[in-house]
Amino acid sequence: MKVHHLIKENSIASKFVSQLRDIDIQKDRLRFRKNMERLGEILAYEMSKHLDFENKIIETPLGKAKHFLPKDEIVICSILRAGLTLHQGILNYFDDADNSFISAYRHHPENDENFEILVEYLASPSLEGKTLILADPMLATGSSFINVLKALKTMGVPAKIYVLSVIGSRKGIENLEKVFPENSELWIASIDEDLDSRGYIVPGLGDAGDLCFGSKLQQ
Numbered sequence: 001m002k003v004h005h006l007i008k009e010n011s012i013a014s015k016f017v018s019q020l021r022d023i024d025i026q027k028d029r030l031r032f033r034k035n036m037e038r039l040g041e042i043l044a045y046e047m048s049k050h051l052d053f054e055n056k057i058i059e060t061p062l063g064k065a066k067h068f069l070p071k072d073e074i075v076i077c078s079i080l081r082a083g084l085t086l087h088q089g090i091l092n093y094f095d096d097a098d099n100s101f102i103s104a105y106r107h108h109p110e111n112d113e114n115f116e117i118l119v120e121y122l123a124s125p126s127l128e129g130k131t132l133i134l135a136d137p138m139l140a141t142g143s144s145f146i147n148v149l150k151a152l153k154t155m156g157v158p159a160k161i162y163v164l165s166v167i168g169s170r171k172g173i174e175n176l177e178k179v180f181p182e183n184s185e186l187w188i189a190s191i192d193e194d195l196d197s198r199g200y201i202v203p204g205l206g207d208a209g210d211l212c213f214g215s216k217l218q219q
C-alpha cells in the first residue's frame with residue numbers, strides 16, 4: 001500500500017488539522033465539521049492526481065479546447081458517523097460519483113476498554129471494476145477500515161481502492177498494509193506515533209464522531 005503523507009510537506013492542510021486537535025478550537029462544532037470537510041476536499045484533490053485520465057475535446061463558444069479528464073467510475077464510501085463530514089468534502093470535488101454508506105462502531109461488550117467493531121448497515125451500488133474511495137477521518141487500530149473492507153466484499157471487486165483519512169497511527173497503517181490489496185493507496189494528512197489503552201490516537205484529537213455530532217451512549 002502506497003502511503004501519501006500530506007503534511008510531511010508544507011501545506012495549508014496542517015492548519016486545518018491543528019485546529020481539529022486544539023482543545024479549545026475543537027469545541028466549536030461548526031468549525032470542526034467545516035475543517036473536516038475542507039480536509040476532505042484537499043485529500044480528494046491530492047488523490048485526483050492518481051486517477052486515470054483521458055483526452056476530451058470541449059466545445060467552447062469560440063472553438064475547441066483539449067482537456068485531460070478523469071475517467072474512473074468513482075464510488076465514495078464513508079464510515080458512519082465521523083466519515084460524513086469528510087464525505088461531503090470529497091463529494092464537493094467528485095460531485096457525480098456514486099456513494100456508499102456503511103456503519104462501523106466500537107462495541108464494548110463488557111463495558112470496559114475492550115471492544116469489537118460491529119458493521120450493521122450498508123447501502124452501496126456495485127463496486128465491480130470501480131475506483132472505491134474509502135473515507136474515515138480517524139485510522140486508529142485500523143479495525144474499522146479492515147472490517148468495512150470485509151463487509152464490502154459482497155458488492156463486487158473494485159479495480160482500485162483509495163483510502164482517505166485525516167489522522168492515523170503508525171500501528172493502524174501497518175495493520176491496513178497487511179490486509180488491503182497491494183495496489184491500494186492511502187492519503188493521510190497526519191501520522192501520529194501512539195495509541196492509548198482504549199485504542200485512541202495520541203496525540204490525536206479525541207473522539208471525532210463526538211466532536212462532529214455530540215456524545216453517544218456507549219454500546
Ligand SMILES: O=P(O)(O)OC[C@H]1O[C@H](OP(=O)(O)OP(=O)(O)O)[C@H](O)[C@@H]1O
Nearest residue numbers: 081082105106139140141142143144209
Ligand atoms: O481504526 P479504529 O480503531 O477502528 O478506530 C477508528 C474508528 O473510530 C471512530 O469511529 P467510532 O467507532 O468512534 O464511531 P463514530 O464515528 O460513530 O463516533 C472513527 O471514525 C473510526 O471509524
Ligand SMILES: O=c1cc[nH]c(=O)[nH]1
Nearest residue numbers: 140200201206207208
Ligand atoms: O483516536 C480516535 C480513535 C477512534 N476514534 C476516534 O474518534 N478517535
Ligand SMILES: [Mg+2]
Nearest residue numbers: 207208209210
Ligand atoms: Mg467516535
